């Protein structure tokens with residue numbers, strides 16, 4: 030609502046004898062609760078439309094025809110209304126409703142995960158009858174019914190409030206859960222009994238007022254009174270949804286949404302909600318490793334840090350480069366920048382180990398948009414960004430906006446999978462042209478907004494900047510914006526300072542000359558390494574083999590580099606090449622700040638100690654600097670105050686977005702290969718998260734159904750994609766959101782970025798071996 | 813050492829037959845002590861002693877791991893963790909059982925609140941009160957210690973012995 034909106038009209042209401050005034054349109058249930066009178070409710074929820082399904086919220090209203098019992102969740106306040114919340118009539122009505130709700134209820138409380146925080150328990154205790162008159166046998170329904178990878182439904186406990194059904198419909202627009210049957214046979218289930226497939230199932234467990242929908246990961250883990258809450262922020266993607274981490278003892282048992290209207294609107298995606306398994310994953314690195322006689326062997330921290338020092342001294346004169354940092358906290362990213370420039374004396378530093386080229390809209394000369402601008406925008410342009418896979422909770426906001434605003438969805442596949450959008454289908458190299466084509470419409474819009482993940486070349490960046498609309502950059506790394514602001518770029522110093530300001534930065538860093546010649550960007554670093562022009566490479570929470578668009582180049586670079594240090598949570602495929610592996614702490618294990626895609630700086634809290642042998646990235650940087658004879662501030666707070674004191678450049682410099690990827694378009698049997706972000710495919714942590722293991726499944730190859738038919742491929746069939754550089758087995762998934770002529774792999778699917786120019790599909794036989802018939806023999810040929 | 817006055821020395825002498833008199837008096841009365849542990853005194857019917865975790869007649873455990881005993885315990889000496897029953901050999905009827913159950917008997921005040929809170933009658937206080945051990949650890953009792961013998965395996969064992 031803008032400031033100029035007229036003050037809302039007030040309506041006078043008497044509640045339990047006291048006069049109040051509420052804005053017109055307020056629902057009675059809200060009015061009554063606002064003034065502190067408790068009223069029970071099940072089906073009502075602030076974020077859902079009123080349904081009047083459960084009838085437990087009844088209050089008594091005076092009317093010309095005498096007292097009436099009304100459901101307060103469906104009745105808006107009216108002038109002169111007289112409401113009694115605790116009259117005998119209202120109390121009796123609720124008592125009867127509760128007695129009815131319980132006639133077939135299993136009263137499973139001792140074995141029910143909701144016990145202790147269940148509205149049915151609480152309201153029955155407060156408003157319900159003490160005993161039931163119902164002596165007939167209860168109706169039995171499905172118990173412990175696994176709806177999907179994360180959701181368990183107990184149909185007997187369901188009170189049919191339909192919060193889940195309405196959430197699926199109104200918030201997700203997906204209708205994954207629906208009502209089946211009628212009368213006392215009514216149950217909740219997925220539409221056709223298929224496994225729940227959406228990305229947002231977990232919100233149902235918070236919406237369900239009873240223990241009907243519960244989480245697989247929390248099943249029988251704890252009681253609410255065991256739990257200690259810590260506010261923190263999800264680091265699953267660049268949105269940074271606010272969460273409450275609940276622990277029992279030292280173990281994280283569940284995450285709840287902690288509403289921040291400016292960021293998440295109170296929802297979480299399943300990756301965020303359930304992706305806390307990394308903390309206790311068996312695969313975590315627990316001790317530093319050093320390569321001796323060709324083998325990585327576990328060693329002490331002192332020995333590992335010394336090995337890094339020796340390696341850097343030995344190979345350093347041929348150049349040291351640092352890649353990564355977009356998954357660190359702001360403080361750690363800043364310290365990594367200082368370590369690289371002031372101690373390692375190198376500007377070969379880049380967080381951009383994926384396809385994303387920049388993080389802050391200002392970095393390409395745009396204005397930053399706020400997440401809430403989506404709610405007010407009248408024209409939203411989504412440029413080739415699979416929002417639902419990349420920043421799922423932001424996609425929910427876009428889906429809601431789609432009902433009201435015009436959405437233009439540009440790219441080779443449908444970016445907004447739910448909701449009305451105008452598609453502008455175009456090939457990746459024609460994106461800039463398509464964006465330029467929108468100039469007039471954007472100029473005419475009152476509140477335009479562009480959503481682009483920043484993966485593309487300089488031409489597209491210029492085209493987007495030229496539109497002049499506020500921009501949101503939902504990138505693939507959680508803290509890309511923090512890393513960029515901390516100066517993890519070859520040609521920018523902290524606070525978007527150009528290299529010309531090196532003197533000022535050097536002063537803040539305690540003197541000592543800084544290298545002033547701009548360094549090399551990620552692609553150039555990898556090329557130099559592949560050529561043998563680089564002595565040492567330090568990967569900090571990054572794995573170019575999995576994320577860099579040209580995986581072949583990354584592979585050659587890691588093969589050739591004389592000295593490789595990998596600092597990560599897990600033994601990634603990059604760690605296999607390493608000379609020294611440093612085990613780091615990850616999300617939930619560090620305190621600091623992260624900056625989300627809209628520039629909101631939020632605090633993350635350490636809630637788990639992490640593996641005993643691992644150290645925080647901050648501690649590692651400090652130790653490394655110490656070994657090289659330099660002193661860095663040793664706490665997150667000290668780093669933050671130093672960074673704050675340094676501040677931002679008065680005139681922020683822009684990020685260079687010129688990289689054109691040399692690898693060019695890939696082709697598969699005449700179909701073009703796209704590598705697209707896919708929620709559970711991998712990245713830094715999801716690939717190793719045991720909680721997400723169930724949803725990761727086989728690598729998928731998505732293809733339009735007409736192409737599939739032409740190639741004789743069926744959904745669910747296994748194929749082997751054979752490229753020059755790599756081959757991989759994948760299961761065919763028909764997806765008509767993709768334009769015909771394309772096939773798509775999930776980014777971070779091992780090998781997807783290493784296939785090379787020519788790829789052919791081979792049917793995988795029953796035994797997993799390739800049959801000899803290339804699919805192209807039946808071939809379509811396009812382009 | 814100071815010298816005592818004569819009068820108090822006389823009083824001391826008088827004490828000897830008085831004391832012997834008491835001894836002789838009790839020598840002929842009924843004994844109140846028993847030869848513990850060979851013989852034991854009966855305790856009150858509702859005496860609250862050491863805990864057991866009970867089973868149903870079919871041998872399934874009563875405890876469902878609801879943690880209500882843990883919540884009720886004023887001494888915070890119970891730890892319960894629940895788990896899903898393995899479908900092929902369930903520990904308790906239904907979906908859930910208490911897979912970890914520990915009581916720190918040194919902290920327990922034998923109030924019996926746990927017994928009162930339990931919805932299934934699993935945790936019970938028995939008249940047993942031989943609370944002995946050689947280390948603190950001996951008093952941290954777990955599920956195996958608490959569970960009453962399983963009638964199913966008992967019968968098998970007996971049959972085997974025959």
Ligand code: SF4
Nearest residue numbers: 137138141144147240
């Ligand atoms: S839903 Fe609530 S009332 Fe029903 S069994 Fe679970 S805790 Fe008890």
Ligand code: SF4
Nearest residue numbers: 187188190191193237
């Ligand atoms: S499953 Fe839960 S939210 Fe859905 S209708 Fe039943 S009680 Fe309501």
Ligand code: SF4
Nearest residue numbers: 885920921923924926
């Ligand atoms: S008897 Fe009382 S103090 Fe002892 S375990 Fe039970 S509830 Fe706790």
Ligand code: SF4
Nearest residue numbers: 875876878879881930
């Ligand atoms: S002993 Fe009883 S109260 Fe305690 S966890 Fe087991 S079932 Fe619940």
Ligand code: FES
Nearest residue numbers: 072083084086102
């Ligand atoms: S809350 Fe009003 S009818 Fe359900």
